[in-house]
Amino acid sequence: MPLSRRAFLAALPAAALAQPGEILPPWQPGQLDLHHISTGRGNATLCLLPDGTTLMIDAGAQRPTAAQRVYYVPAYPDESRRPGEWLARYAQRHLGRAQLEGLDHFLLTHFHSDHMGEFEAGLPNSRHGAYKLAGIADLAESLPIRHLVDRAWPDYSYPAPLTAPSTRNYREFVRSAMARGLKVEAFATGSLSQFPLRHAPTRYPRFEIRNIVANGRLWSGEGTTARDLFPPLSSLTPKDYPSENMCSAGIRLRYGAFDYYHAGDLCDGSSYGQPAWKDIETAAAKIVGPVDIALASHHGYIDSTGPEVVRALKPRAFIIHTWDSAHPTMPALHNMLSKELYSGPRDIFATALKPEALVTIRRMNQLASSLGHVVVRVAAGGESWSVFITSNSDESDRITARFGPYRSSEA
């Protein structure tokens, strides 16, 4: 029987009722926190799982040129530290007891600098090996990672050898960190066990992380089986190979009735006469089905968040990692707002909108928030959740806006 609103509010932990102006209360055992960290330089999502296990998805650190800066938001909190340093400090503030152990899991969705860090010769060297402190390597310099999953370990050759300078730097970091105990695995599509709870898994039997998609291989929806949606490379010429974004890894976090979907920069590459198999984003969304919260893939860029993706996911909230004047684009935003694609309310949260975009795309004024860390706090058991926007201009974790509580919907 559904709870009355009064009973629903009474059942929430006090922390879920924190108000704007207050400091975000610390994570408590049983809660699920999803921190979409706003550095203005790339994606990073810190997940504090119900038993205290930690997972970070991506650690972007782009280094825009003077010409590119016109299109970017400022770096947050400021440029006195590199994005990877800010991310490590953010994580350390929120990890509590787990701090000494570092991060339990790290998922790198794909090999782009706004997700793993950008190589530049002028960056400082690691004290551990022959690589620069960019993105994830910078984060790991001060916050050890125990278990790393990416889409291409160990040979980094799909669909073609991954040899760009930023990827080479990442690979050297991986090689060096493995010698110091890092465990690395290739993303196992369909798996329900690659990101296990480390501390008290039996206490939270209704929490799970399902590996949905990577390299065009998609979970079937049954058991742990998967199928390949991309054709064999032998049937393609290199110019028709899947793009790096199309190869992104995606996961679904489920906690009781609560569902969250995050698939990096998965996109629809089938426009302009390209073959239908390049629309991997829609195929994946149809397997995932309705969720409470969806990350808008590829920052809501022009090749993402298409009508059928929105219709399949039907989220109560979209979260967009944004920092560029094209995040999100008009078509993606129209899809997210469309009541034709699904009825019912929805809120859209962006981590850092370029102010000019608010003028050029008028419907940007319908976003629930456009600046700050977007922190989803799911109550113990997963029945309800709230969204807190916290300051990204400093390290105070001060709440600037609060949304919800929302009830999780049974899929």
Ligand SMILES: [Zn+2]
């Ligand atoms: Zn990206």
